[in-house]
Amino acid sequence: MIEIKSKTLGMIKKIGTGFCLAAVLSLPMARTEAAASLPETIFQWVQSTSRQNYYFNKEQMCYGVDEAGHINLNHLIVPTVRTYDGVKIDDVRSKRRWNGLSLSGYGDLAGAAEYLDFDLKNKTVTLTQHDDLNSDFGVITSSKPAAGEGVTKLEELSDKDVDGKFYAAILKYADAHQEELISRTKGTLTHEDELKLQKKKHPEMGLSKGEQNALKQNKQAVIDKATKDLERKKAKAVKLRDKATAAVAAAEQAEAEVNEAADKLALLQIEE
Numbered sequence: 001m002i003e004i005k006s007k008t009l010g011m012i013k014k015i016g017t018g019f020c021l022a023a024v025l026s027l028p029m030a031r032t033e034a035a036a037s038l039p040e041t042i043f044q045w046v047q048s049t050s051r052q053n054y055y056f057n058k059e060q061m062c063y064g065v066d067e068a069g070h071i072n073l074n075h076l077i078v079p080t081v082r083t084y085d086g087v088k089i090d091d092v093r094s095k096r097r098w099n100g101l102s103l104s105g106y107g108d109l110a111g112a113a114e115y116l117d118f119d120l121k122n123k124t125v126t127l128t129q130h131d132d133l134n135s136d137f138g139v140i141t142s143s144k145p146a147a148g149e150g151v152t153k154l155e156e157l158s159d160k161d162v163d164g165k166f167y168a169a170i171l172k173y174a175d176a177h178q179e180e181l182i183s184r185t186k187g188t189l190t191h192e193d194e195l196k197l198q199k200k201k202h203p204e205m206g207l208s209k210g211e212q213n214a215l216k217q218n219k220q221a222v223i224d225k226a227t228k229d230l231e232r233k234k235a236k237a238v239k240l241r242d243k244a245t246a247a248v249a250a251a252e253q254a255e256a257e258v259n260e261a262a263d264k265l266a267l268l269q270i271e272e
Contacts, residue, residue, distance in 0.1 A: 043081060046169040047162070051088040052111075054166045055081045058173060064117070065187035073193055076118040076174055076181075080166075081133075083111035092132070105140040106132070113139075118171065123154045125167055 038045070043055040057079040064075030084092070089109050096103055113131040118124075127150035132140040157164030174181060178197075182189065189197070 038081065044173060046166050049162055051085055053083045056170050057081070061174065062181055062185040065185060069187050071182060071185050071187040071189050074119060074121040076120060078116045078118065078170055080114045080116060081111060084109070105134060108134040109140065110135040124151055125154060126151045
């Protein structure tokens with residue numbers, strides 16, 4: 001899996017401890033209701049099971065950023081929220097009690113926030129942080145998986161898997177709102193990624209009708225032709241650059257000779 005750099009980790013932390021939870025503070029949530037009332041402008045509801053309701057923060061999801069400040073379109077960072085019913089709440093408490101963990105604050109347990117990192121290239125999703133939440137959406141406890149843990153291979157999830165459906169909905173939303181997510185991410189795109197996005201929006205970009213038809217028939221032949229054309233233009237550019245460099249050198253030499261002649265003339269005039 002591609003390593004997420006410090007800027008991205010900082011972004012996850014900011015999302016986790018700031019906007020994601022602060023945006024829903026003081027919103028009452030009845031545990032017996034089938035779904036909590038979360039602001040639709042921020043949270044996208046995906047599904048409800050008998051025990052939980054699944055949301056993701058569509059206003060704060062973004063792409064990862066590397067140390068050079070380049071947006072990494074292969075990494076999607078997504079804050080999520082799940083709200084629990086009474087049975088799920090009792091189950092969480094029972095597990096903590098069984099494992100000898102503190103129950104302080106768990107009398108007001110209402111759900112959980114989880115922060116996900118989707119590796120789109122390798123088709124995995126990594127849980128980077130889990131926060132248990134009270135009814136005011138404050139954090140009761142926070143935990144992070146150990147190194148190498150919390151990673152799920154998306155291809156191993158079936159179409160009926162609850163988490164699989166949740167992840168698929170997130171990825172579908174992200175694909176449909178890619179430009180919005182890019183504008184929200186604090187970084188810049190590489191030239192290569194800009195070209196890929198342009199091609200995605202305009203498949204016909206830069207190709208004539210004949211080239212488009214040829215591409216459908218024999219893609220490799222079109223690529224070979226484009227490669228030769230590129231090499232030819234590169235060679236021409238190098239030749240012109242060499243000529244320009246030589247011309248600049250000649251101009252500088254000529255200017256030096258002009259200055260030398262002017263100095264000589266000035267000396268002759270002084271002697272007279």
